Amino acid sequence: MSYDLWYWPGIPGRGEFVRLPLEAAGIAYRDRAMEDGIDALTEDMEQRSGIKPYAPPYIVTEEGLCIGQTAHIVSWLADRHGFGSENxxxxxxxxxxxxxxxxxxxxxxxxxxxxxxxxxxxxxxxxxxxxxxxxxxxxxxxxxxxxxxxxxxxxxxxxxxxxxxxxxxxxxxxxxxxxxxxxxxxxxxxxxxxxxxxxxxxxxxxDGIAAYKRSDRAQAFSEDGIFRHYPELDPE
Ligand SMILES: N[C@@H](CCC(=O)N[C@@H](CS)C(=O)NCC(=O)O)C(=O)O
The missing domain is CATH 1.20.1050.10 (Glutathione S-transferase Yfyf (Class Pi); Chain A, domain 2)
Structure with a gap:
């Protein structure tokens, strides 16, 4: 089983909150816009029909099930892969x-x-x-x-x-x-x-996180993402 994760390439952003449990659990996924570029992401969003994800990140199963909203995605993955709770x-x-x-x-x-x-x-x-x-x-x-x-x-x-x-x-x-x-x-x-x-x-x-952090898949924070370092916003 593998998933397609769609998220803006070049920043960890909200996509990282989905990547991390996938990596920690050793679940196969393709980071589609990292592989195919930003145009592939906008095209994928445009060609979806019915109820669409409002914004990346979203995840797509091999069967074509498409789910958006970070918290919703990781909670759903947790149920499927056993990193939530049975209680x-x-x-x-x-x-x-x-x-x-x-x-x-x-x-x-x-x-x-x-x-x-x-x-x-x-x-x-x-x-x-x-x-x-x-x-x-x-x-x-x-x-x-x-x-x-x-x-x-x-x-x-x-x-x-x-x-x-x-x-x-x-x-x-x-x-x-x-x-x-x-x-x-x-x-x-x-x-x-x-x-x-x-x-x-x-x-x-x-193990999965340590290996991910050593890999070239892990992206650095920058002033394009959610977590930005502007010295004026964090004075000494
Ligand atoms: N609540 C959503 C927010 C999604 C979101 O705001 N995604 C950003 C990128 S991190 C985006 O592409 N927003 C486009 C927009 O809001 O128009 C989630 O947690 O997934």
Whole structure:
């Protein structure tokens, strides 16, 4: 079984939240726009009929089933491949946490695009500086507290305890991205969140993730993606 993952080539972006559990679980997939280019992605989106994904990332099965929305994709993959939970309450709580991560990702995007997604950062820099200050001071700790608490429910290093889930790979990516975008703020906060650090370390040590990070498939963060480092948004 293999999947086609469609996401904008050249950035980790939201696509990375889908790649990571696929890589961790050793599930075969093709990163179609990385292979065939951005035009292939826009053509694929245009030729779809019926109810379409609103935006990448989306995933397509060999049978042609097409699913969008990052949190929805990884929760569905988790059910199919056993990195969710067989326990109904726990499975629902994992989806809830994954949706919380989606909200957090959107807030990261808003730090550099507080006025309009369609405008450049330089056109909204003053608003971004004000918005990022609140994000650094209030929102990062509030979300981090929430996930530190979730990680305390079991005996770590993952939310479920010893077995990783789609929430852990997404928390790993959040921590990686925040460290890239807000290194000063994250350095100041790091000691306050030992469970998040342990989770991130444990995900990085999963065989599939370690191999992926060594591969040429892994893409670096940049100022084209969701997690962007603008020094004005993370003063010392
Ligand atoms: N909530 C969606 C958001 C998808 C999304 O915003 N994708 C971006 C790329 S990361 C995009 O292509 N957006 C185009 C648009 O919003 O017009 C998800 O989590 O998958």
């Amino acid at each position: 109904e309450l726990e499975a629902l709580q994992l989806i809830q946490l994954q949706l919380d991560i989606s909200d957090w990702v959107e807030e990261v995007h808003t730090t550099h695009h507080p006025i309009a997604t369609s405008k450049y950062f330089d056109e909204q820099k003053d608003a971004a500086i004000a918005h990022a200050k609140d994000f650094r001071e209030n929102r990062i700790p509030k979300y981090a507290d929430h996930f530190e608490n979730a990680l305390s429910a079991n005996d770590g290093p993952f939310v479920r305890g010893a077995r990783w889930s789609h929430v852990d790979t997404s928390l790993f990516q959040m921590m990686e991205g925040l460290e890239y975008a807000f290194p000063n703020r994250m350095a100041a906060l790091r000691e306050d969140y030992p469970r998040l650090k342990a989770c991130r370390d444990a995900v990085s040590e999963l």
